[in-house]
Amino acid sequence: MERIADISILEFHHRQGGQYRWITVSTLLLAIATILRLVSPSVAGFTPNWAIAMYCIAIHLTKPTYKQSFGIGMVYAFVGVLTSKAAFPYGDFISEPVAALLCCFAVKHLDIIKWKGHTVLPAFTGLICTIISGTIFLTTFKLALNIPDSVFFNVMLPAVCIIGLINGVTTPVLYYPAEKLFAMRGIIDVKSEEMEVSDHSRFKLNPSREGLISMEHLSYTYNKKSKPALDNISLSIHQGDFLVITGESGSGKSALCMAMSGAIPHYFGGVMKGMAFVDNKATTQISIAELACHVGMMLDDYDSQLVAMTVEEEIAFSLQNQGIDPNKIEEAIEHALTKVKLTEYRKREISKLSGGQRQRLVIAGVLAANPDILVFDQPTSALDPEGTRDFYQLLHDLNVKYKHTIIVVEHTLEAVLPYANRLILIQKGRIACDGDVATTLRFMYENNIYATAVPQVFACQMTLEKAGCNMGDIAWLDLDIAINSLKQCCPNGGRVAC
Known part of the structure; x- marks a missing residue:
């Protein structure tokens, strides 16, 4: 294992969606292809083969491996079989994967094909892949239904060539807007297309300070941004802390929470410097699923975290996704509902819960995995004053009675500070003050930094x-x-x- 002498210079590069961006891009384009296939009119009996055009674009944009390209072709084939009106559509299971592999080969080895300094690969792959895929499909169709040779050579193959020419024009026309769109979203980087997710598995990374969470010289810059959201953050969070993080909008509070939960660096695209440790493990060396056993997080839009119909189904769903033993799920549901005082609502439909009850249900779903640390990003933005007081009383109980470490990002401080033992002020991605509540409030007041929140x-x-x-x-x-x-x-x- 390689040791790092200065962890502040250690970098982790990540493109949004990471190694799975090929799935994200190809799925979105598949949906568009399916819609276009259903609604696009034909010209003289011919329409573009939208599926081939779209998976060619997906392969161009994400540059997947041959194995991944084969998977893309199989998925597109499956959807094509389900939506096809052909008498024998199953030839797609051969034609589409072969064409996807051919496109992958062209992207990897034929980028030298240019015209006036611009690549013509999208047009080339749209043309060739359509002709190859169509020829294979029609061959299986001919063999299955015993189509006469004259019809095959004089009618079917010329039709495939015409559609190939159409796709040769359609593919590049769609490619460039798609490239711009996904680049704007940070999913691809047109300036550095070969950049892959960094691999820290060869490093021996250990925190230099004690704490459930330790951040050491942590900086983070999102994709397409020049200014870091986090700038040289160093802090430790200990067992039993009730920590409140505050600061003006855009100061980096939410980014700090995302770094604690592992969403930075594992989901959001960008560059991380330094390191965040959770339970003495570097977040770049463990997955979000593993981190979820230590850090549970509730977003400000808590309704977006609810997916089931009833209260118990919601908690069971989160446990099943984490691979919990089915024999232990019943006990975990009961324990989580007891903590948030929702036991009597176990069979209730989620749609019939109040806003505060739905919020408690989200917390119960997080608690079911029994994480040591609970992170809340502006949790009371949709609650009235009474609901806010009840919510923070609940967090106080979880902190004192059940020994959970609590971290809260909050703008409105009156309701939460009586329960907190620590307050951090974030300003322009840096920690401006980290101390007990009175110390940080005094700093804010005396230096007129976000004094409106005092x-x-x-x-x-x-x-x-x-x-x-x-x-x-x-x-x-x-x-x-x-x-x-x-x-x-x-x-x-x-x-x-x-």
């Missing part, structure tokens, strides 16, 4: 202190604390000593 009651305390009043050592994080503090300062109902 709770009004704490800002009042700071104003009184600035005026020379002694308010004691207890930070005013809610109104009750402020009232009790004032009573101690003036026990006889007199004025505060200033």
Whole structure:
């Protein structure tokens, strides 16, 4: 194993979708091809073979292996058989994989075919692959149905050649808009098409600091961006922490959460420098599925995480996806629902739950895998004040009673800070302040950095202190604390000593 002397210079390159982008691109193009096949009119009895054009484009864009190209051809063939009106459509299972392999060969070895400095491979593969695929298909059709030679050579093959010529024009016409679209989305990089996902398996990576989560000189830049979303972040999160992360919009809060859960670097495209460790394991050396056993995450759009019909089906679905022993699923469902106080709603349809109950259900689905760390990205944005208080009381119970480490990204701090033991302020991708709640709030107030997020009651305390009043050592994080503090300062109902 190779040791890294300076982890701050270690890089991990990743294109959005990673090694599976060939599936993403080919699936999207297959859907478009299917729609076009159903709605496109014919000209003089001829229409483009949209399926061949689309999988040629997919292979050009993602440059898959021969094995992956064969898979693309088989999937397109299967869809073609299901939607075909031909008397014997099963020849697609031979013709489409062969044509996909031919396209893959051309992309890998015939890029020298150019005209005035521009590649003509999309036109070439659209033409050749259509003719080869059509010839193979018609040959199986002829053998299966005993088509006369005169019809085969004088009618069918010329028709294939005409469709091939049409595809020779159609494929490049569709290729360039598709290339631009997927490049804009960060799924492909036209400037560096050969860049592959980095492989850190040969490195021996260990954290230099203790903690459930340790980030060491972590920087991250999204695809197509020049400015890093995270810039040299170093922090440790320990067992039992209730950590709140705040900062202005675009400061890097969500990116920091994604790095904790493994979505950065495993899903989002870009370049990561430095390293994030979860349970002493480098996130570049374990999968998102493995990370989910340690870090559970709830997004701000929590409804998007619900997929089943009933409460128990939702939790069972998440456990089945993680390969949990079926004999243990029943116990896990009961335990998760008990934690979020939804036991009586076990058989309830999700559509009949309130917003707060659906949110608790998402948490239950996360808790079912029993992760040590729970991450919440702006979880109360859709809740009213009462729902927000109930939600943070629930997180407090999970933190104190069940020993889960809690990490919350939040703009509105009043409801969450009484339960937190730590507050981090993020500014322009960097940690501006990391300390206990009072320390970070004081930093925000005194330096006028995202001061609008400072709770009004704490800002009042700071104003009184600035005026020379002694308010004691207890930070005013809610109104009750402020009232009790004032009573101690003036026990006889007199004025505060200033």
